[in-house]
Amino acid sequence: MKYNILFGGKAGQGANILTHILAESLAEEGYYVFYYRDYKSLIRGGHGFNVLTFSDKPVHSHESKYDLIVALDQETIDLHKKDLKKGKTIIDGKGQNMYFAGRMYKALGLSFSLLNKRLKKLGRYEENLKQAKAGFEFQEKGFDIVKVQKKKRTFSSGSVAVAEGAVKSGIDRYYAYPMTPATAVLGELAQRQEKYGHLVLELENEIAVAGAGCGSACTGAKTMVGTSGGGFCLMTEMLSMCGIAKIPLVFYLAQRAGPASGVATYNAQADLHMARHAAHGEFPRLVLAPGDPVEAQELTSQSFYLSQKFGCPAILISDKHLAESYYTTEHTPVITKIGHPTKFGRYNSYEQDPVTGSATEDADVIIANVKERKQRWNALKKECENFEGYKIYGKKSSKNCIVFWGSPKGAILDAIQGLDVCAIQILYVEPFPKKVQKILEGKKNIIAVENNATGQLCDVIREHTGILIPEKDKILRYDARPFLCDELKKQLEKKLK
Amino acid sequence: MKTKDTNLNTTTRPTWCPGCFNFQILAGFKNYVASELKKKNVTKDDFAICSGIACQAKIFDYVNLNGLNTLHGRELPSALGLKLGNPKLNVFAFGGDGGTYSEGMSHLIHAARHNANITFTVHNNQVFALTVGQPTSVTEKGYSDKTTPEGVVSEPLNPIKLMLNANCSFVARVFADVKQVEWVYKEAAKHKGFKFIEIIQPCIIFHPNKGYKEHTYMLEDKKHDSSDFNKAMKRASEWNYDGIKDDTKIPLGIFYKKKRQCMEDQHWQLKDSAKKK
Numbered sequence: 001m002k003y004n005i006l007f008g009g010k011a012g013q014g015a016n017i018l019t020h021i022l023a024e025s026l027a028e029e030g031y032y033v034f035y036y037r038d039y040k041s042l043i044r045g046g047h048g049f050n051v052l053t054f055s056d057k058p059v060h061s062h063e064s065k066y067d068l069i070v071a072l073d074q075e076t077i078d079l080h081k082k083d084l085k086k087g088k089t090i091i092d093g094k095g096q097n098m099y100f101a102g103r104m105y106k107a108l109g110l111s112f113s114l115l116n117k118r119l120k121k122l123g124r125y126e127e128n129l130k131q132a133k134a135g136f137e138f139q140e141k142g143f144d145i146v147k148v149q150k151k152k153r154t155f156s157s158g159s160v161a162v163a164e165g166a167v168k169s170g171i172d173r174y175y176a177y178p179m180t181p182a183t184a185v186l187g188e189l190a191q192r193q194e195k196y197g198h199l200v201l202e203l204e205n206e207i208a209v210a211g212a213g214c215g216s217a218c219t220g221a222k223t224m225v226g227t228s229g230g231g232f233c234l235m236t237e238m239l240s241m242c243g244i245a246k247i248p249l250v251f252y253l254a255q256r257a258g259p260a261s262g263v264a265t266y267n268a269q270a271d272l273h274m275a276r277h278a279a280h281g282e283f284p285r286l287v288l289a290p291g292d293p294v295e296a297q298e299l300t301s302q303s304f305y306l307s308q309k310f311g312c313p314a315i316l317i318s319d320k321h322l323a324e325s326y327y328t329t330e331h332t333p334v335i336t337k338i339g340h341p342t343k344f345g346r347y348n349s350y351e352q353d354p355v356t357g358s359a360t361e362d363a364d365v366i367i368a369n370v371k372e373r374k375q376r377w378n379a380l381k382k383e384c385e386n387f388e389g390y391k392i393y394g395k396k397s398s399k400n401c402i403v404f405w406g407s408p409k410g411a412i413l414d415a416i417q418g419l420d421v422c423a424i425q426i427l428y429v430e431p432f433p434k435k436v437q438k439i440l441e442g443k444k445n446i447i448a449v450e451n452n453a454t455g456q457l458c459d460v461i462r463e464h465t466g467i468l469i470p471e472k473d474k475i476l477r478y479d480a481r482p483f484l485c486d487e488l489k490k491q492l493e494k495k496l497k
Numbered sequence: 498m499k500t501k502d503t504n505l506n507t508t509t510r511p512t513w514c515p516g517c518f519n520f521q522i523l524a525g526f527k528n529y530v531a532s533e534l535k536k537k538n539v540t541k542d543d544f545a546i547c548s549g550i551a552c553q554a555k556i557f558d559y560v561n562l563n564g565l566n567t568l569h570g571r572e573l574p575s576a577l578g579l580k581l582g583n584p585k586l587n588v589f590a591f592g593g594d595g596g597t598y599s600e601g602m603s604h605l606i607h608a609a610r611h612n613a614n615i616t617f618t619v620h621n622n623q624v625f626a627l628t629v630g631q632p633t634s635v636t637e638k639g640y641s642d643k644t645t646p647e648g649v650v651s652e653p654l655n656p657i658k659l660m661l662n663a664n665c666s667f668v669a670r671v672f673a674d675v676k677q678v679e680w681v682y683k684e685a686a687k688h689k690g691f692k693f694i695e696i697i698q699p700c701i702i703f704h705p706n707k708g709y710k711e712h713t714y715m716l717e718d719k720k721h722d723s724s725d726f727n728k729a730m731k732r733a734s735e736w737n738y739d740g741i742k743d744d745t746k747i748p749l750g751i752f753y754k755k756k757r758q759c760m761e762d763q764h765w766q767l768k769d770s771a772k773k774k
Contacts, residue, residue: 173578199581203607204603207604208571208574215578215579218565355508356558359566
């Protein structure tokens with residue numbers, strides 16, 4: 001059993017909160033749930049929609065065809081009717097979003113008390129309750145839903161997970177300037193200040209954000225800064241600063257479609273090379289790429305741990321799809337506790353004399369410093385081998401092998417069901433896990449799946465392993481939308497041998 | 498364990514030009530810190546210094562205190578980070594007119610707005626000195642160098658007026674003279690909030706002293722009321738950084754100070770009593 005439902009309407013009509021409470025209730029009842037948000041860069045009006053998928057078996061992505069459309073306005077019907085599966089229904093009518101919530105809870109066989117519990121957590125309770133009751137009474141029990149056993153699972157977005165990972169790592173300071181899709185972490189961390197005691201602050205621009213980040217990190221405060229690609233460009237000078245001064249700053253980079261302002265509220269994985277190469281000079285850095293909320297928590301904590309231990313910047317690279325989609329997750333994230341707090345001293349953006357802490361132009365000292373950076377870099381690489389730098393899914397012995405990083409994970413996991421293929425996910429892009437080379441060398445057919453136009457992970461693999469993935473073996477999506485499991489499955493089937 | 502060491506000297510040999518007015522600022526700052534270190538329970542661990550890039554930034558190399566020698570124009574964000582990272586630190590940031598009024602201008606206005614308890618010194622020599630003499634945003638109109646053969650056409654900024662308009666809670670200007678520098682730090686220490694101190698520090702190579710000091714007078718001698726904003730603006734308007742003429746009068750001292758809640762006092766997370774969970 002698997003249902004793929006679209007909720008659409010104008011921005012401000014509340015299709016998003018409608019999806020969210022229903023998804024939470026379904027997750028609470030024991031279903032596996034995933035939902036995707038598709039919204040434009042506007043506040044009121046226009047057209048936005050969410051796609052919610054739920055099942056009695058694990059789901060991590062949505063599909064292109066719908067079992068049901070919940071239309072809060074006519075435009076939703078006009079735009080999406082073509083994608084409704086044959087013989088399936090549209091729920092529409094006059095009412096506010098909680099009217100539709102009432103209808104959906106009834107249609108899916110969920111009790112009114114489950115809905116009421118959610119309503120109590122929202123504002124305008126009386127009005128919402130009236131709407132919800134009307135919808136619940138109007139709707140007939142429509143769907144034959146398989147009952148499942150209740151099981152406690154976490155239901156969260158990538159942004160919630162990054163915030164959770166940060167507070168569990170003992171974050172002290174988070175600085176940011178608003179930018180979609182990184183802003184959700186700013187909000188999530190701000191909401192957690194009272195409970196955990198860290199400080200969240202918005203500063204005048206990303207340059208100030210990264211500059212203050214460096215200052216606080218020097219004093220021993222565990223500090224993270226967050227932005228998307230455009231803001232990261234402004235932070236780049238301070239990335240270099242971290243590189244020379246051994247400053248352990250964590251950069252949260254949530255990608256969106258670029259270049260420049262690109263497509264503000266839509267998705268891409270096109271900033272991997274920027275994360276790897278941005279900033280002048282040569283210095284050790286981490287580029288860690290989670291693919292789901294559990295990994296987002298774990299890699300956030302590893303970013304703090306490793307950057308503190310090795311005095312280097314860590315870049316946690318996510319994207320709009322992971323940051324703003326919600327997933328049920330079964331595993332409890334493993335949090336790596338920081339064991340090497342930073343001590344305040346004399347930090348310098350210049351090449352530094354180790355005795356005085358002052359700037360130096362002495363060739364011997366420069367050589368010693370460069371060697372120290374290289375040694376630290378090697379030690380970092382060695383330590384990273386203790387963490388899961390890559391993961392393998394599917395039929396491990398298959399000659400067909402997908403390589404990917406980040407948010408396409410959900411669609412890939414769902415798409416490879418029943419196919420003769422395995423999938424290798426790269427979580428540590430920098431330092432790159434050595435063992436991947438041997439595995440890939442044993443595969444006859446390597447297929448790359450990336451949300452960009454050039455296959456940036458393919459370049460990374462070529463650089464580290466010498467293995468060339470030709471253009472014909474790349475499945476690239478660059479319409480600023482994430483992969484959908486049914487479409488991806490068809491694309492994969494054509495490439496399998 | 499706090500350090501008992503009170504030595505403020507580093508073994509780094511200063512590379513400022515012989516006779517550079519930066520030596521006066523260095524001595525004034527060190528005198529001030531040394532006097533603080535004589536106080537009970539005050540140690541070097543209580544201080545943090547922050548500078549950037551260019552001649553004045555080298556002060557970081559010549560004062561043996563913890564801190565961060567950050568990037569050009571980013572002294573204020575980095576100093577704010579130090580302060581927020583550890584609010585107990587007494588943070589002193591040093592910038593030049595190039596870094597502060599050009600590269601990092603937005604930070605200056607916001608620093609006044611944030612009002613964190615930080616002392617910020619601008620060494621104003623009205624020129625990019627370490628890059629050999631290009632005009633900054635406070636260089637007088639008509640100034641010419643290799644890169645501006647036809648002379649500067651834009652008017653110089655008046656940073657004192659700017660900081661007054663930015664609602665800065667402490668605005669002062671002194672000349673690069675060891676006694677004036679030490680004095681202004683002592684005065685600034687009495688004020689809690691963002692302290693903007695500009696020091697006129699003529700560059701002896703690229704923007705020489707054409708009698709700046711002779712044209713200055715102390716506001717304190719004129720019984721200036723530093724709580725009066727309008728009077729502060731009037732005094733600040735007496736000299737617009739447009740060179741020295743016969744009748745030029747450059748007021749020095751504290752233009753304005755006003756008690757205002759500082760940033761760190763408004764975040765409970767930064768208070769001593771706030772224990773992290």
